[in-house]
Amino acid sequence: PQTGYKLWLDYRKVKNSELLQEYRNQIQSVYIQPDTKTLEIAQKELSVGLAGLLGDKPTFLERQNIKNAIIVAKIKDLNKEYQALFESSKIEENGFQISHVKENIIVTSNDDIGVLYGVFHLLKHLQMNLPLKKLPIFDAPKIDLRILNHWDNLDRSVERGYAGNSIWKWHKLPGYIDQRYIDYARANASVGINGTVLTNVNANALILTPMYIKKVAALANVFRPYGIRVYLTARFSAPIEIGNLKTADPLNPEVRNWWKAKIDRIYKEIPDFGGFLVKANSEGQPGPQNYGRSHADGANMLADALAPHKGIVMWRAFVYSEHDATDRAKQAYNEFVPLDGKFKENVLLQVKNGAIDFQPREPFHPMFGAMPKTPLMMEFQITQEYLGFSTHLVYLPKLYEEVLQADTYQHGKGSLVAKVIDGTLDHKKISGMAGVANIGSDVNWTGHPFGQANWYGFGRLSWNPYLSAKTIANEWLRMTYSTNDEFVTPMIKMLLISRAAVVNYMTPLGLHHLMDTGHHYGPGPWVSNLSRPEWNPVYYHKADSLGIGFDRTPTGSNATAQYAKPVADTFNNLETCPEEYLLWFHHLPWDYKLKNGNILWNGLALKYQEGVGQVREMQSLWEQIKPYLSAEQYQEVAMLLSIQLKEAKWWRDACMSYFQTFSKKPFPKGMETPK
Ligand code: GCU
Numbered sequence: 043p044q045t046g047y048k049l050w051l052d053y054r055k056v057k058n059s060e061l062l063q064e065y066r067n068q069i070q071s072v073y074i075q076p077d078t079k080t081l082e083i084a085q086k087e088l089s090v091g092l093a094g095l096l097g098d099k100p101t102f103l104e105r106q107n108i109k110n111a112i113i114v115a116k117i118k119d120l121n122k123e124y125q126a127l128f129e130s131s132k133i134e135e136n137g138f139q140i141s142h143v144k145e146n147i148i149v150t151s152n153d154d155i156g157v158l159y160g161v162f163h164l165l166k167h168l169q170m171n172l173p174l175k176k177l178p179i180f181d182a183p184k185i186d187l188r189i190l191n192h193w194d195n196l197d198r199s200v201e202r203g204y205a206g207n208s209i210w211k212w213h214k215l216p217g218y219i220d221q222r223y224i225d226y227a228r229a230n231a232s233v234g235i236n237g238t239v240l241t242n243v244n245a246n247a248l249i250l251t252p253m254y255i256k257k258v259a260a261l262a263n264v265f266r267p268y269g270i271r272v273y274l275t276a277r278f279s280a281p282i283e284i285g286n287l288k289t290a291d292p293l294n295p296e297v298r299n300w301w302k303a304k305i306d307r308i309y310k311e312i313p314d315f316g317g318f319l320v321k322a323n324s325e326g327q328p329g330p331q332n333y334g335r336s337h338a339d340g341a342n343m344l345a346d347a348l349a350p351h352k353g354i355v356m357w358r359a360f361v362y363s364e365h366d367a368t369d370r371a372k373q374a375y376n377e378f379v380p381l382d383g384k385f386k387e388n389v390l391l392q393v394k395n396g397a398i399d400f401q402p403r404e405p406f407h408p409m410f411g412a413m414p415k416t417p418l419m420m421e422f423q424i425t426q427e428y429l430g431f432s433t434h435l436v437y438l439p440k441l442y443e444e445v446l447q448a449d450t451y452q453h454g455k456g457s458l459v460a461k462v463i464d465g466t467l468d469h470k471k472i473s474g475m476a477g478v479a480n481i482g483s484d485v486n487w488t489g490h491p492f493g494q495a496n497w498y499g500f501g502r503l504s505w506n507p508y509l510s511a512k513t514i515a516n517e518w519l520r521m522t523y524s525t526n527d528e529f530v531t532p533m534i535k536m537l538l539i540s541r542a543a544v545v546n547y548m549t550p551l552g553l554h555h556l557m558d559t560g561h562h563y564g565p566g567p568w569v570s571n572l573s574r575p576e577w578n579p580v581y582y583h584k585a586d587s588l589g590i591g592f593d594r595t596p597t598g599s600n601a602t603a604q605y606a607k608p609v610a611d612t613f614n615n616l617e618t619c620p621e622e623y624l625l626w627f628h629h630l631p632w633d634y635k636l637k638n639g640n641i642l643w644n645g646l647a648l649k650y651q652e653g654v655g656q657v658r659e660m661q662s663l664w665e666q667i668k669p670y671l672s673a674e675q676y677q678e679v680a681m682l683l684s685i686q687l688k689e690a691k692w693w694r695d696a697c698m699s700y701f702q703t704f705s706k707k708p709f710p711k712g713m714e715t716p717k
Pocket of ligand 1: 360
């Protein structure tokens with residue numbers, strides 16, 4: 043039973059008859075001149091959207107002196123009398139304004155893409171059944187680059203993808219344009235996503251060969267009118283692999299020329315090509331360090347070749363080395379922070395939200411706020427590599443919000459990660475947020491139907507990193523399922539507890555990296571035989587007969603020293619360290635007293651139990667809203683939730699039974715005993 047292809051753009055007819063009448067009275071006709079591809083798309087969206095929402099196809103008129111209409115145009119194309127009412131300078135690039143003027147609603151912007159965003163916003167307003175009185179609306183993106191990262195391979199497998207094959211049908215490109223490409227672009231534009239990296243960070247160099255560039259150009263042509271630019275991953279050793287050179291040394295003139303020629307060629311085919319995402323000297327990928335050069339040397343070489351075309355480099359900071367066994371959490375900071383100020387202007391460092399790897403919960407990455415001269419992009423993972431694949435229902439905007447709202451204290455209180463990312467903390471010229479996509483060829487795109495909320499939510503936060511997870515949940519639920527409060531209220535509750543649930547039943551109290559090897563699904567805290575020490579879960583939990591946890595304070599790895607002093611002090615001190623990060627930063631005895639009076643062993647068990655209980659609560663909330671769903675919609679998630687419950691217990695039982703071999707303590711009252 044798979045539905046959900048239309049995502050949040052279903053445009054169901056408004057049910058409330060009074061509201062429907064209000065909408066119909068106001069929207070008797072629409073003015074829009076489809077004289078560019080983007081405005082043509084806007085017109086089509088209005089046509090489809092209004093037909094769905096209001097029940098009738100809208101009437102499009104060719105003049106602006108009308109009444110009870112929607113008028114959609116760039117400011118410069120509005121009638122003089124309307125024009126006088128808008129101030130161009132007040133609307134930022136790609137921003138829009140929606141206002142009542144006379145008896146009309148005007149959707150306007152300085153540019154086409156802003157108009158398109160405005161149209162999507164107005165349609166959302168109607169989808170959410172909000173009164174038209176609530177206008178005017180001003181909005182504009184707060185982050186420049188709002189980018190999906192596809193970890194898609196050319197054979198259509200997707201690294202860490204759980205929603206079917208890659209949607210890119212390379213073998214049929216460039217000749218065949220799949221309808222999905224268009225629907226993908228629409229969905230992204232509707233939330234303001236304006237870039238896509240088509241290929242896996244671990245991809246080989248094949249994508250940079252002429253045959254593939256032609257295919258990429260075909261996709262770029264589809265996406266362009268939706269305001270979406272295409273980017274590619276650049277394998278650092280490409281000059282050797284596809285260029286027949288002996289080296290990929292970034293300071294070698296032949297290598298530099300090779301990249302320059304390659305990039306010039308790409309821009310011939312794709313004039314608005316965005317640039318490169320690079321994973322270098324990370325998990326075995328080649329990079330500048332193979333030649334004794336720094337990350338800055340490598341990034342700047344590509345940046346120089348891209349600069350004349352206004353392209354950018356997104357250089358990933360996800361590096362860790364097997365040669366330093368003390369604490370993987372410290373390595374990216376140690377490698378990159380000394381390079382602050384050494385990168386070219388068109389280089390951004392792309393930093394994962396935490397210092398390990400997309401765990402259910404990590405404290406914010408210490409690099410945020412620590413490189414005042416370098417733009418840092420956020421890298422979130424939307425695909426649920428460590429969070430139950432597309433089987434578990436986990437609403438990720440809650441995780442994103444927690445990270446964005448964290449305070450780095452780098453310029454005193456209020457130095458939020460969100461301000462690092464939108465560039466306001468250190469007045470950056472360019473800003474960005476990337477999300478590792480959870481999209482595939484499944485009918486519903488994301489495997490789990492609620493995975494769509496994570497794609498949607500990533501887009502919304504990349505537009506405005508200050509939005510709350512609750513606001514986003516409310517929007518998505520109303521647009522996707524139902525505007526009935528009796529549906530929406532319990533569902534918001536379900537979404538908001540789902541993140542806490544997964545943390546509790548997988549890795550409570552700051553535990554991390556307990557998953558089984560390779561596939562990363564299910565528990566494996568006992569794994570200790572992998573070739574690299576920092577791949578083994580035992581490296582992270584350090585459980586022994588005395589206690590559990592990773593001491594990252596000055597008595598241990600001293601990773602806390604990478605944070606601003608007030609943050610480091612808070613984490614170091616057991617009195618102030620937030621309980622959710624306790625075992626991330628401290629190794630504590632099994633009978634350590636928690637704030638609630640429980641000893642650590644019992645508290646840990648009860649947290650695991652709480653996670654299981656939260657999944658049960660999610661199930662009962664799902665029961666409650668059954669009347670608002672089709673049988674298929676209900677059944678699909680009901681089945682997934684029962685797997686989730688079973689696996690929550692699996693996590694609890696496996697982890698607690700294993701830890702019990704060290705603590706030698708009985709399970710506390712209140713924890714269901716493993717069977
Ligand atoms: C994780 C993931 C890899 C991925 C890597 C990365 O380690 O398991 O599949 O390549 O992150 O972000 O580069």
